Amino acid sequence: MKILIISPPRTGSTSLLNNICRLTDSKRIAEPYTNPKELITREPYPYPLELSKKCVVKMISFQVPEQYGNPNEFLNFIKSIYKEYDKVILLNRKNLQEHFESFINLRVRLNKKSVHAPWYIDDIKEYKKNFDIEKFIPYREIIDKISDELSIPIIYYEDLYGEDREKSFNIINKLDLELDSNLLNEKLHPKFKYRKKESKKQML
Numbered sequence: 001m002k003i004l005i006i007s008p009p010r011t012g013s014t015s016l017l018n019n020i021c022r023l024t025d026s027k028r029i030a031e032p033y034t035n036p037k038e039l040i041t042r043e044p045y046p047y048p049l050e051l052s053k054k055c056v057v058k059m060i061s062f063q064v065p066e067q068y069g070n071p072n073e074f075l076n077f078i079k080s081i082y083k084e085y086d087k088v089i090l091l092n093r094k095n096l097q098e099h100f101e102s103f104i105n106l107r108v109r110l111n112k113k114s115v116h117a118p119w120y121i122d123d124i125k126e127y128k129k130n131f132d133i134e135k136f137i138p139y140r141e142i143i144d145k146i147s148d149e150l151s152i153p154i155i156y157y158e159d160l161y162g163e164d165r166e167k168s169f170n171i172i173n174k175l176d177l178e179l180d181s182n183l184l185n186e187k188l189h190p191k192f193k194y195r196k197k198e199s200k201k202q203m204l
Contacts, residue, residue, distance in 0.1 A: 001026070001178055002051050005058040006078060006146060007091035008139035010102035011157045012188070014116065016091070017058045019187040023179040027055040033063040051084060061139040075145055082150060087177065092143045093157040099140070100133050102195060107131070120196050161190050 003020060007013040014030065021028040032045035047065035049057065059078070062071035069077065082088050093099040104124045109115045147154050160168050165185060172188075173181040 001054060001087060002085045003056045003087045003089065003177065004082060004085040005056065005089045005091065006061075006143065007058070008061045008093075008099070008103075008143060009106055010099060011091040011093055012161050013058050013060070013091050015188060015192070016089070016160070017056055019184055020056050020177060020179065023184055023187075024054060024056075024177070027052045029055060029057040031058060031060050031063060033059070033065045035063070048081075057085070061142050074142055075149065078146055079149065087175065088150070088152055089175065090143055090147055090152050090154045091157065091160075092140055092154050095158065096133070096137070096140070098195075099157075100131070100136050101128075103136055103139075104128060104131050105195075116194065118194055118196055161188055161193060163190060165189065 001024070003026070005013050005017055017028060017030060020026065029045065029049065032049055033047070034044060044065070047067045051057070062074045064071050064074050064077045068080075101121065101124060104127055105119050106115050108124060108127050109117075109119075143154060146152070155171055160171055162168060168188060169181060169185040172184050177184075
């Protein structure tokens with residue numbers, strides 16, 4: 001099965017990507033069209049992608065191959081490729097403020113510390129003033145536009161990684177990903193979240 005995950009940054013897309021790949025033994029392709037200046041650890045993938053029969057591809061808002069066009073053409077780019085996949089999964093978050101804070105943590109850590117490590121709200125307090133939430137909102141809104149245009153429902157982070165594991169199981173099961181839905185549900189348990197509820201001072 002060819003699966004495409006589309007999301008803004010920090011919606012649990014990497015965890016979903018990794019776990020689906022492990023449970024289905026599928027080829028993993030993460031953010032193939034990341035700006036090389038943003039991620040210095042590797043080069044972008046070629047365009048168009050060569051998709052194997054079993055693969056999971058994760059794309060982030062506004063990441064568009066240069067050969068196709070500019071970041072503002074993300075919606076049209078997705079419309080041009082989504083039919084190549086057997087399943088398209090859209091992710092987003094309900095809570096804008098928490099999403100924005102997680103995005104700040106990502107930007108602060110990128111290429112310096114692991115972006116997949118535990119973090120606390122205290123870690124980003126001094127950096128908040130450097131980020132504008134209004135500039136972040138389009139990363140979320142483009143997912144809504146894709147959902148509307150392609151009639152694909154959005155799966156929300158709070159539901160997939162929330163405390164109600166029966167609700168998350170039903171979401172996973174409905175996707176029909178040809179894997180063990182119970183096991184994937186366990187792998188996405190909120191205990192594995194990067195953000196810790198306690199403040200850093202409480203943990204010291």
